[in-house]
Amino acid sequence: MRRDLLVLTLALAAVTGTVSHAGKAGEVRKDAFRLLNEGVAAYNRAEYAAAIVPLQKAAAASLNSFGAHYFLGLALAGDRRYTEAVAAYTIALDLEPNHLQANVSTGDAWLSLGDTDEALPYYVRAAKLRPEYAPALDGIARVWEATADEEKAIALFGRALASDKGFAPAYTHLGDLYLRAGKLDEAVKLLVEAVTIRPDFGAGLNRLASAYGRLGFNNEAVATIRKAIELEPKDPAHRVTLGEVLLGMGVLAGSEASFEAAIAIDPAQPKGRAGLAEIARRRGDYPKALEHIDRALSDARLPRRNRDELTAQRAAIVAERDLAASLEAAIASGFASAADRAALSGVEAARGRFDRAAELLSSAQPEGADRERLAFYLFRAGRFREAHELYATLAREAKRADLEVNDGASLARQGDDAKAKQAFERALAIDPAQPLAQLYLANALLRMGDTQAATSTYRAFLGAYPNGASAEQVRRVLAELAPEAKP
Amino acid sequence: MRRLAVALLLLAIAAPAAAQDAEKRRGFSIRIVEPEPDSFVLGRTNIRAEVKAESPGDVDRVEFAVKDKVIFVDREPPYECVHDFGEESKAWVIRAVLYHREGISVTDVVVTRKLTVESFEEVNRVILWVTVTDKSDKLVGDLTQDNFTVFEDGVSQTIRDFLLEDRPITMAIVLDSSGSMRDQMAEVHRAGASFVETLRPQDQAMVIDFDDKVFLLAELTADQTILKEAVTSTEALGSTALYDGLHAAFRKLRGLEGRKAIILLSDGDDTSSQVSYDRILEEAKAQGVLLYGIGLGDVRKSVLKELSETTGGRSFFISKATQLADVYSKIAEELRRQYYLSYSTTNKKWDGRFIKLEVKSKNPDWSVRARRGYFAVRGGVMPPTKK
Numbered sequence: 116m117r118r119d120l121l122v123l124t125l126a127l128a129a130v131t132g133t134v135s136h137a138g139k140a141g142e143v144r145k146d147a148f149r150l151l152n153e154g155v156a157a158y159n160r161a162e163y164a165a166a167i168v169p170l171q172k173a174a175a176a177s178l179n180s181f182g183a184h185y186f187l188g189l190a191l192a193g194d195r196r197y198t199e200a201v202a203a204y205t206i207a208l209d210l211e212p213n214h215l216q217a218n219v220s221t222g223d224a225w226l227s228l229g230d231t232d233e234a235l236p237y238y239v240r241a242a243k244l245r246p247e248y249a250p251a252l253d254g255i256a257r258v259w260e261a262t263a264d265e266e267k268a269i270a271l272f273g274r275a276l277a278s279d280k281g282f283a284p285a286y287t288h289l290g291d292l293y294l295r296a297g298k299l300d301e302a303v304k305l306l307v308e309a310v311t312i313r314p315d316f317g318a319g320l321n322r323l324a325s326a327y328g329r330l331g332f333n334n335e336a337v338a339t340i341r342k343a344i345e346l347e348p349k350d351p352a353h354r355v356t357l358g359e360v361l362l363g364m365g366v367l368a369g370s371e372a373s374f375e376a377a378i379a380i381d382p383a384q385p386k387g388r389a390g391l392a393e394i395a396r397r398r399g400d401y402p403k404a405l406e407h408i409d410r411a412l413s414d415a416r417l418p419r420r421n422r423d424e425l426t427a428q429r430a431a432i433v434a435e436r437d438l439a440a441s442l443e444a445a446i447a448s449g450f451a452s453a454a455d456r457a458a459l460s461g462v463e464a465a466r467g468r469f470d471r472a473a474e475l476l477s478s479a480q481p482e483g484a485d486r487e488r489l490a491f492y493l494f495r496a497g498r499f500r501e502a503h504e505l506y507a508t509l510a511r512e513a514k515r516a517d518l519e520v521n522d523g524a525s526l527a528r529q530g531d532d533a534k535a536k537q538a539f540e541r542a543l544a545i546d547p548a549q550p551l552a553q554l555y556l557a558n559a560l561l562r563m564g565d566t567q568a569a570t571s572t573y574r575a576f577l578g579a580y581p582n583g584a585s586a587e588q589v590r591r592v593l594a595e596l597a598p599e600a601k602p
Numbered sequence: 603m604r605r606l607a608v609a610l611l612l613l614a615i616a617a618p619a620a621a622q623d624a625e626k627r628r629g630f631s632i633r634i635v636e637p638e639p640d641s642f643v644l645g646r647t648n649i650r651a652e653v654k655a656e657s658p659g660d661v662d663r664v665e666f667a668v669k670d671k672v673i674f675v676d677r678e679p680p681y682e683c684v685h686d687f688g689e690e691s692k693a694w695v696i697r698a699v700l701y702h703r704e705g706i707s708v709t710d711v712v713v714t715r716k717l718t719v720e721s722f723e724e725v726n727r728v729i730l731w732v733t734v735t736d737k738s739d740k741l742v743g744d745l746t747q748d749n750f751t752v753f754e755d756g757v758s759q760t761i762r763d764f765l766l767e768d769r770p771i772t773m774a775i776v777l778d779s780s781g782s783m784r785d786q787m788a789e790v791h792r793a794g795a796s797f798v799e800t801l802r803p804q805d806q807a808m809v810i811d812f813d814d815k816v817f818l819l820a821e822l823t824a825d826q827t828i829l830k831e832a833v834t835s836t837e838a839l840g841s842t843a844l845y846d847g848l849h850a851a852f853r854k855l856r857g858l859e860g861r862k863a864i865i866l867l868s869d870g871d872d873t874s875s876q877v878s879y880d881r882i883l884e885e886a887k888a889q890g891v892l893l894y895g896i897g898l899g900d901v902r903k904s905v906l907k908e909l910s911e912t913t914g915g916r917s918f919f920i921s922k923a924t925q926l927a928d929v930y931s932k933i934a935e936e937l938r939r940q941y942y943l944s945y946s947t948t949n950k951k952w953d954g955r956f957i958k959l960e961v962k963s964k965n966p967d968w969s970v971r972a973r974r975g976y977f978a979v980r981g982g983v984m985p986p987t988k989k
Contacts, residue, residue: 240713
């Protein structure tokens with residue numbers, strides 16, 4: 116609304132401002148106004164790179180135009196050229212120091228550069244100019260979040276939302292915080308509210324899809340992110356999220372296609388490159404993985420948070436590559452020790468290649484904790500009968516509830532719910548508070564047709580564990596089993 | 603400690619509705635009176651708050667915080683403390699939280715500003731361009747280092763380098779084209795074009811035109827044809843954004859190396875700038891740019907005089923545009939006969955204060971002009987930008 120108004124004002128100024136000027140001075144004035152309007156129009160179409168050139172020219176000619184410098188800052192920030200954006204905003208703020216949004220935008224640019232010290236004064240200045248200004252509160256909250264004070268950040272995001280229910284960025288920022296903190300229930304609740312208020316809220320749908328994906332609601336995750344893509348097909352972030360959801364589901368080819376689609380829209384998309392690197396890593400193609408990371412890191416405009424994440428990812432890939440190479444060489448030479456085989460099995464498991472991981476570990480004649488690891492690899496490789504045999508032995512030896520649960524899960528995956536039920540009951544006899552034993556027992560009862568027993572077991576589970584991914588799943592099941600009763 | 607500070611800040615930002623209501627009921631308030639909002643602070647600085655309460659006994663304490671750290675807790679008036687903000691110019695968030703003995707609290711916050719200065723070409727090295735005239739206002743040439751003494755806040759300094767300046771100069775020609783200039787434009791163009799012709803091949807200039815808007819008509823160039831085309835194309839229209847024009851000129855010259863000057867022509871007082879006079883005076887003090895201000899007709903002399911003299915430049919006041927040619931000629935001659943002088947400052951305290959400079963000659967009949975001082979800000983060196 117404000118932008119439209121500004122464009123209109125600028126257009127009017129163009130008419131009135133150039134009426135009597137001719138010659139060089141007239142040309143400069145006319146060009147400056149034309150370029151400003153051109154740049155603002157491109158910015159409003161989210162074509163940031165295209166907006167920068169005309170806005171740079173407009174700002175270079177029209178030296179006291181707040182609009183030219185401010186929109187130049189916005190376009191540069193949109194193109195992730197934050198240092199230059201700060202320079203443009205600084206001039207704009209020299210001209211209009213009390214411009215609320217320009218203060219917030221400057222804070223945002225500093226925050227993207229990772230400098231909370233520089234960012235905070237701009238947000239505070241805006242908050243002082245208008246005490247309940249949601250973007251300013253949201254900015255201060257992000258400063259707290261960046262300085263690792265999540266509790267305070269959450270409180271302040273809440274204030275921003277209380278101040279302006281329609282302020283979309285606070286939903287995404289708070290949603291991101293919840294996702295990073297693993298508070299998935301809170302994330303879903305918040306983001307569902309956000310997309311209910313604004314069904315066309317692409318960024319909200321994006322975060323909601325991420326939350327669903329992490330909760331294991333894969334169908335919801337895919338459907339939600341597809342809706343976001345439909346709404347905003349040019350936004351690479353949505354393709355990245357689809358890629359991440361599919362990657363979480365183990366659908367490497369689909370995930371790869373989605374990350375590549377993100378890169379096609381924005382070749383510098385760091386998360387797209389990170390996703391492709393992860394896929395290459397899982398395939399054991401370390402050179403390709405590092406190539407993706409290095410390409411992303413070569414972008415000087417990369418925000419600090421992305422740079423730090425990519426740097427850490429690179430270090431992990433290099434470490435895994437070197438370890439895998441030395442272990443494979445040892446195995447190829449025929450002189451690999453049991454420890455070498457066990458270590459390589461860990462690498463293979465991290466790549467999602469559980470069958471080979473199980474083979475390697477099995478050949479290492481595992482003992483102690485490595486036997487549990489082998490059982491897990493067998494389970495993840497889909498070798499449920501072997502997993503059951505090993506878990507059953509381990510459970511008998513150690514009398515541990517969690518091992519009984521895993522045994523029950525292996526039996527359930529073979530379709531033997533009756534024996535699975537017994538395993539879960541044995542687990543509960545050892546530890547009545549074992550959460551997964553309760554949950555899986557309810558699942559087994561449901562599959563066996565004992566709806567009443569399943570419902571009461573689910574309710575007992577929910578009473579003991581009201582939060583977390585499983586709780587959300589249980590609520591859904593209960594809503595279907597007994598829609599009239601509140602779980 | 604850190605958590606407490608963060609909680610305080612949050613409390614301040616959050617400004618709970620209940621506390622605000624209580625504030626209204628009780629007339630309980632706090633206001634930071636020192637430093638002022640948007641001022642710049644460096645070094646050891648006093649922070650002072652004014653407190654209003656129905657009874658002095660209502661006040662439990664005042665906590666002062668800088669950024670996210672509580673720096674002082676004061677339990678009795680006057681509510682103030684001293685904080686060392688260091689030698690680097692930054693924007694700071696300063697808070698004062700007033701606690702009522704019954705538990706409510708109110709807050710005030712001040713955000714200071716970062717100062718960008720360009721006083722030195724190398725650390726601790728102060729550079730001055732000096733103009734010397736005799737009693738009849740004639741420029742005095744052929745002087746040596748021995749003829750001068752430099753004082754910083756009254757303390758004598760040792761001159762390191764001295765020479766008659768003949769290196770290139772970079773200038774901004776800033777022209778008022780507000781509506782009131784209409785009748786004088788033909789002469790303004792003629793005189794401006796003549797001034798451009800006085801530039802040496804190695805000199806560079808840009809042309810800035812202002813009414814209520816400020817436009818760059820010619821980017822920095824040594825091409826006199828381009829400069830003349832620009833200065834002769836201005837048309838009189840609109841109001842006068844004099845300070846905006848000067849602000850733009852200072853900004854455009856910032857970061858460029860060597861001697862720099864602004865040649866300003868205006869026929870009236872500022873009527874429509876977004877930038878304030880104080881801000882321009884600060885720029886004049888902070889940037890090493892000579893300002894030559896020409897007032898045509900009925901102008902407020904004090905403004906141009908103060909701005910020009912602060913920089914070591916000069917102001918001229920004329921009644922008719924026909925006198926412009928003579929003034930331009932004087933400026934051109936002066937720029938060709940200045941002395942370059944530099945010294946290593948003995949100042950050790952980088953607290954942002956304005957250090958007063960005085961250049962004296964040994965001949966009492968001579969008048970010496972140079973910038974009047976600089977801000978004591980370390981890191982005031984701008985990254986050099988090659989021309």
